[in-house]
Amino acid sequence: MGGKELNYIHEAFDTNWVAPLGPNVNGFEKAIEVELGQGVYAAALSSGTGAIHLGLKLLGVGVGDEVVCQSFTFSASANPILYLGAKPIFVDSERDTWNINPELLRKAIENRIRNFKKPKAIIAVHLYGMPYKIEAVRAIADEFQIPILEDSAEALGSSYKGISCGTFGNIGILSFNGNKIITTSGGGALVSKDKEIRDKAIFLATQARDDAPHYQHSHVGYNYRMSNVLAGIGRGQMEVLGDRVKARRKNYDFYVQALEGCLDIHFLSEPKDYFSNRWLSCILTSGYDMREMLRNALLEENIESRPLWKPLHLQPIFSTCAQFMDGTSEDLFNRGLCLPSGSNLEQEDLERVVATIKNALS
Numbered sequence: 277m278g279g280k281e282l283n284y285i286h287e288a289f290d291t292n293w294v295a296p297l298g299p300n301v302n303g304f305e306k307a308i309e310v311e312l313g314q315g316v317y318a319a320a321l322s323s324g325t326g327a328i329h330l331g332l333k334l335l336g337v338g339v340g341d342e343v344v345c346q347s348f349t350f351s352a353s354a355n356p357i358l359y360l361g362a363k364p365i366f367v368d369s370e371r372d373t374w375n376i377n378p379e380l381l382r383k384a385i386e387n388r389i390r391n392f393k394k395p396k397a398i399i400a401v402h403l404y405g406m407p408y409k410i411e412a413v414r415a416i417a418d419e420f421q422i423p424i425l426e427d428s429a430e431a432l433g434s435s436y437k438g439i440s441c442g443t444f445g446n447i448g449i450l451s452f453n454g455n456k457i458i459t460t461s462g463g464g465a466l467v468s469k470d471k472e473i474r475d476k477a478i479f480l481a482t483q484a485r486d487d488a489p490h491y492q493h494s495h496v497g498y499n500y501r502m503s504n505v506l507a508g509i510g511r512g513q514m515e516v517l518g519d520r521v522k523a524r525r526k527n528y529d530f531y532v533q534a535l536e537g538c539l540d541i542h543f544l545s546e547p548k549d550y551f552s553n554r555w556l557s558c559i560l561t562s563g564y565d566m567r568e569m570l571r572n573a574l575l576e577e578n579i580e581s582r583p584l585w586k587p588l589h590l591q592p593i594f595s596t597c598a599q600f601m602d603g604t605s606e607d608l609f610n611r612g613l614c615l616p617s618g619s620n621l622e623q624e625d626l627e628r629v630v631a632t633i634k635n636a637l638s
């Protein structure tokens with residue numbers, strides 16, 4: 277926590293706004309809109325997953341539809357496709373950003389169109405805070421007239437050419453889950469430059485209540501709004517987002533510098549015009565065995581590390597889905613490791629991680 281969160285929570289209690297609406301929700305949404313810029317409108321919701329669910333619904337995804345989705349991501353990117361009775365079409369990653377490969381994306385779309393199944397949406401993810409290939413993905417989306425659902429859950433504070441992640445999709449989503457760069461303990465947001473989309477998201481997220489003195493409903497509603505208490509945490513957290521990004525990037529820079537001489541360890545550097553929040557510091561080792569050797573060496577020192585996200589096309593729940601792969605995400609999964617990356621790591625923590633890795637390598 278940054279320090280001011282409790283003030284906002286006290287304000288909610290003092291004014292008796294312990295409800296799923298109120299001044300903190302409005303203030304948090306305003307803070308998100310100011311942070312992202314580009315004239316976006318924000319709806320604070322109960323989770324990033326809920327935001328993806330509503331986002332896909334607002335893009336017209338329904339039963340039997342197909343949605344193209346980056347395979348190299350957390351399962352929450354794709355689960356809402358299944359909630360809607362639609363089918364994920366998985367696409368592999370490229371090497372420069374580890375995100376959706378534009379060439380394979382085109383191949384997937386052309387293949388589905390040949391099968392009379394034009395995808396209803398493209399889910400592109402800024403994994404670990406690294407922006408995807410913004411221009412190439414947008415060009416394909418425009419060419420085929422398919423909207424982008426931009427999963428920016430891991431990329432608050434990241435940007436491309438100075439423009440914030442979260443503002444590139446037709447709809448963007450953010451997450452404030454406990455593991456993200458800032459948190460409301462649990463929460464998310466849907467953002468869009470289209471005010472009507474944001475307003476509809478809030479309508480659906482609050483049980484789709486029609487304008488009437490009694491309870492009147494002509495749409496299926498959801499209970500996905502963020503509470504005014506948690507939004508108070510969010511307001512305090514937004515004030516320290518810049519510090520958190522600095523701390524995460526400092527972790528990453530330290531690892532790069534300290535492990536420079538290790539030929540078996542590689543990092544994903546930022547392409548020109550890219551700015552990553554470095555949510556997690558990730559390394560690529562020379563192979564699966566070395567990755568496991570390092571992970572176990574760290575574990576022996578009571579240091580937690582984790583393999584990169586397991587691609588969704590390799591997950592049992594999604595194994596029968598259509599896929600357009602070239603082996604990149606599977607290779608990243610086999611060789612990659614997330615190192616300790618918290619914003620509160622001390623210099624001596626970082627040094628201990630590096631010493632353990634160097635010792636294991638020697």
Ligand SMILES: *Cc1c(COP(=O)(O)O)cnc(C)c1O
Nearest residue numbers: 323324325350352353429451453
């Ligand atoms: C965390 C995360 C989500 C889901 O957000 P929640 O707020 O936890 O529901 C979606 N996509 C990605 C890539 C994430 O990392």
